[in-house]
Amino acid sequence: MTVTADKPLRNRDRGRGVAHPTSFLRVVRSETLKFLTIPSPLVLMLCTIVVMVGLAVLMAFLTGSMSEMAADDPEMAGVPTMTAAMTVFAGVGFAQLIVGSLGVIIGSSEFTTGMARTTFTAVPRRLSVLGAKIVVLAVAVAVVTAVGALISAASVWPIAESYELGFEMWDAESLQGLWTTTAYLAAVALIGLALGILLRNAAGGIVILAALLFVLPTVLTMVPSDLLNTMATYLPDAAYAAVSGTGLDPAEAEAMGMQPSLEPWQGWLTLGGWTLLPILAAGALLRHRDI
Template sequence: MSTMTLIRTEAARVTEPAPRFTDLLAAEWIKLRSLRSTYWVLALAALVAIVININAVHTDLTYIDHPPAPMPGMRPHKYDPLFHGLGNIAADLMAVAAGSLGAITVFGEYTTGMIRTTFAAVPDRRGVIAAKVLLISGITGLAGAAVSTVSFFATNAMLASRHVGLSIADEGCLRAVLSYAAIVPTCALIGMALGALLRHATASIVSLVMLMFIMPLMFGGDRYRWLKEIGTHLPLATVQRLTINPNSSATMGKYAPSVLDSWVTMGVWALVAVVTTTVVVRRRDV
């Protein structure tokens, strides 16, 4: 290579503008859009979650119309639209779908080797991770908001004719809808952190399932306070607390966290996940 060619190459590098954050977002969107199975799975999971919640309330209509006789010495059962309309099964489904999507966006690039091309084009790794975080949290947040909003209004519209439905202005309802939506991007960010740490598809998904569903089984019961408090500060336990109807008899038992504590815990999980992803990607070799 001649001296003139070297000079021109260096001049091109100097004058080439640095990629804007919007360019990074567009690049991440192209990567995600090219994997059609990923967002189709998220969309399908959102649809199934809505159907699960609506079907749960629809099944309960018979029992609302013909309630069973209360046991001797017990008060008649009061139906809770929040507990049935924003159910745990649908939330668990969205947690797995969002967490898997978050993990795939990280370990997928390492598996295919595309991460080398990405960092060669954009040496600023923090910018790349920031674009991934914003895109994934935005997409999963929209999915969570759709599931939460549609489930709440659809189920309570069904219950309105039975005079047991709730309004979004009722105590605890807006909080329940927001938290039911917020847990979805939180789980997506946790999935990204696991994908960055493990860089393996099976290990990342298994670790996600263990964190979300196996660990809560190990930290239950009211006998030991420290065990119970660990369990109530796991990701899905936060949304369970925030969706409890204040006017119902449902509780999380002894040593239950406060509403503020659960909001802070959810935010800490999301923040720690983002920091972990950023630090791991910056310090590890590709």
């Protein structure tokens, strides 16, 4: 009797009745397939490249024209201009909103469409889904940023040569701009992802993200208050200026009546905080809130 009773149990163990936990790699694969089969992420990534290249070319022409005017007019010799390497990343200001919106859409779309029920039924460990989304989104944004920067550099190079701006594609300034910009745009995308999961609403997440990236920096720097100006140096865009080396040094800040930029290590800590805290909040809410 014992053998007869145990045999069906062993057969069930070998069959499909036993639920095996889904590995993290399978979850990443699933999220990658969803990412690549939805039109909106592909469109936004293409827009990111177009914006980066278009504004880089435009700023390269503008910088070259201003350098010629400065050579002809001694009064313009002291006017600050962008370097040729800086023009490659002139489109980051607009690209950050695009990749941030991409993150918001990735984070909120499954809740608005009801697909989240299917996802969390297949993968009950919700933090695994969040981790997979983070990996897929960060890698996608990093690749898009690198492609956009390389095309921008290739487009800026002949313009810089024609204006004798002395541009080198692989010098220290260009390489620093490449990897800091890649890290920054990936961080902004993850902030957008967290906002999408927290709010479960794409429009609301994009509005808050735009306020963080564009409205707050302008308001805090325009108000004549040392406290608010200091707060502005701890916003994400100011942290990017600190780590990329494009921020104001103390002498420039004093001449312009503004707060100097953070030190690079302070900029990395600030950017890490802006990325990590929303992600942790999104993970906590995702784990305890109903679908």
